[in-house]
Amino acid sequence: MIYENKQETAAEGAVYYLFGATGDLARRKLFPALFSLYKEGKLADNFAVVGLARRPRTNEQFRSDVYDSITEFCRYKADDTELWNRFAEHFVYMSLDIHNVDGFRQLNALSAELDAKFGIPGNRLFYLALAPELFGPVSFNMREGGLLESAGWHRLVIEKPFGYDLESAKKLNAQISQVFKEEEIFRIDHYLGKEMVQNIEVIRFANAFFEPLWNNRYIANVQITLSETVGVEERGGYYDKSGALRDMGQNHMLQMLTMIAMEPPSRLHPEDIRDEKVKVLRSLRGYSSSEEVRRNVVRGQYAEGTLKGKPLVGYRQEDSVAPDSVTETYFAAKVFVDNLRWAGVPFYIRTGKRLPVKTTEVVVEFKNMSENVLFARKHDLSPNLLVIRVNPMEGIYIKINAKKPGSDNAVQPVAMEFCQSCMVGINTPEAYERLIHDAARGDSTYFTRWDEVAAAWAFVDRIAEAWREDDSDLSFYPAGTWGPQKADQLLADDGFFWWPVNGQEEDNVIWVTNSSK
Numbered sequence: 001m002i003y004e005n006k007q008e009t010a011a012e013g014a015v016y017y018l019f020g021a022t023g024d025l026a027r028r029k030l031f032p033a034l035f036s037l038y039k040e041g042k043l044a045d046n047f048a049v050v051g052l053a054r055r056p057r058t059n060e061q062f063r064s065d066v067y068d069s070i071t072e073f074c075r076y077k078a079d080d081t082e083l084w085n086r087f088a089e090h091f092v093y094m095s096l097d098i099h100n101v102d103g104f105r106q107l108n109a110l111s112a113e114l115d116a117k118f119g120i121p122g123n124r125l126f127y128l129a130l131a132p133e134l135f136g137p138v139s140f141n142m143r144e145g146g147l148l149e150s151a152g153w154h155r156l157v158i159e160k161p162f163g164y165d166l167e168s169a170k171k172l173n174a175q176i177s178q179v180f181k182e183e184e185i186f187r188i189d190h191y192l193g194k195e196m197v198q199n200i201e202v203i204r205f206a207n208a209f210f211e212p213l214w215n216n217r218y219i220a221n222v223q224i225t226l227s228e229t230v231g232v233e234e235r236g237g238y239y240d241k242s243g244a245l246r247d248m249g250q251n252h253m254l255q256m257l258t259m260i261a262m263e264p265p266s267r268l269h270p271e272d273i274r275d276e277k278v279k280v281l282r283s284l285r286g287y288s289s290s291e292e293v294r295r296n297v298v299r300g301q302y303a304e305g306t307l308k309g310k311p312l313v314g315y316r317q318e319d320s321v322a323p324d325s326v327t328e329t330y331f332a333a334k335v336f337v338d339n340l341r342w343a344g345v346p347f348y349i350r351t352g353k354r355l356p357v358k359t360t361e362v363v364v365e366f367k368n369m370s371e372n373v374l375f376a377r378k379h380d381l382s383p384n385l386l387v388i389r390v391n392p393m394e395g396i397y398i399k400i401n402a403k404k405p406g407s408d409n410a411v412q413p414v415a416m417e418f419c420q421s422c423m424v425g426i427n428t429p430e431a432y433e434r435l436i437h438d439a440a441r442g443d444s445t446y447f448t449r450w451d452e453v454a455a456a457w458a459f460v461d462r463i464a465e466a467w468r469e470d471d472s473d474l475s476f477y478p479a480g481t482w483g484p485q486k487a488d489q490l491l492a493d494d495g496f497f498w499w500p501v502n503g504q505e506e507d508n509v510i511w512v513t514n515s516s517k
């Protein structure tokens, strides 16, 4: 959704402080995003990037790291030497331990030099690609070091996870709120930067086809799948304490659910949109007992298996994972949004690592027309579907029923497809490009506000609490399969099934069925 009256303009000149500049996120996502923005003219020429981490680096070494990252991960290549040199000139590195306040004073002095050199009006964007326990200390030291005294605006961009539960998130928020105002805090959920997630609002609110049907009268269920083929890889230290529920559920999955379920905002303004999203999060029906959690939420952990012929170890055999870990690498849940629009409509959400395909999809399954005397009783009608493909394929398709050519009146399901990522000339911006650009323009639409984060934790905490009491419901699924069978049962109990997602084996695709209620 485009913020009302907002132009796709270049961001105002600013110093970008990249804390964690030697880390994985900076290398894989942030440097490439900055280069793409620069190449597309979305960064004004008066900017500077200061890379910050403890490791020593010269400016030259740092620029060389940035170059390597762009070569490996950016959708544009840095093969135009003149452009690259102009871009690289804006990058400097300073070795800094975030606990050392004197280092921040030196950083402040460096910032004044950069302002003068590049004509930057004192604007400061602090990007914390750091472990969350450092967010509080780094914010205090920015203030102590004088970095917030410059003439322009000051914005803090922070990465997920925002806390471990509601209590820790509140503490974290209290710390950063002593230094920054809510409107200066940009909490990243990179799924909100994905083109097709942003497209959900347009598809819903700009089409006469959908909005009138977008309620419990016509929709049977909604399915949200975020499946990954990757395992935990080298992130075991973090992931083993987090698990799928906190890593993907509390943030990306619930954020996508809010985009599907929210009421139309009164204006396309960040606060109006976020007001509607938080209402959805507050309407999530909390599970009232541990028993109810077990009935509605399935968790699993991948065991040894094979994916595309490649043998894979189980989660417990991964480096930096406890050999008796009960951390879930998969979860599926049945969720209800208790409001007038959605009463009685189940939202099934699932995510997992080491599943057969990498895909993010939303399937909206419409109710069958029970009063349809012409076709429903004579033919095995398939429900209409609207499928929003988020990644890696981007697009939408609609499944409708049509006459089978050559038959008397036989009905068959057919798909109408719009594949955005197949269109020649479309080079979709990466989520991080969009989000850095938005933060630099002060647009917080696609960042999570504190009340959203808190409401999401409140919902997730109930599940985590039940899981802590007893882990006997943890199932093990072979790597390369679709997770625990109990997740299928979750839908089967309601007369539904998971619709095959993009890339799933053709053999499994069930097109003509009437197993839905």
Ligand SMILES: NC(=O)C1=CN([C@@H]2O[C@H](COP(=O)(O)OP(=O)(O)OC[C@H]3O[C@@H](n4cnc5c(N)ncnc54)[C@H](OP(=O)(O)O)[C@@H]3O)[C@@H](O)[C@H]2O)C=CC1
Pocket (backbone or CB within 6 Å): 019, 020, 021, 022, 023, 024, 025, 026, 028, 052, 053, 054, 055, 096, 097, 098, 099, 128, 129, 130, 131, 132, 159, 160, 161
């Ligand atoms: N990697 C990813 O794909 C994603 C990461 N995130 C989040 O982003 C954040 C960063 O993740 P990631 O890049 O993977 O982590 P890494 O462990 O790869 O990087 C951490 C960075 O922090 C720096 N650092 C650590 N301690 C200090 C300190 N005391 N003072 C200054 N710098 C310090 C390290 O540099 P040095 O050792 O040189 O000091 C390093 O640059 C985390 O919150 C993570 O959850 C979120 C989504 C995806």
Ligand SMILES: O=C1O[C@H](COP(=O)(O)O)[C@@H](O)[C@H](O)[C@H]1O
Pocket (backbone or CB within 6 Å): 228, 230, 247, 248, 360
């Ligand atoms: O935030 C995270 O997201 C990635 C998946 O992101 P995607 O854009 O590749 O779909 C996930 O692998 C990671 O565990 C999680 O921290």
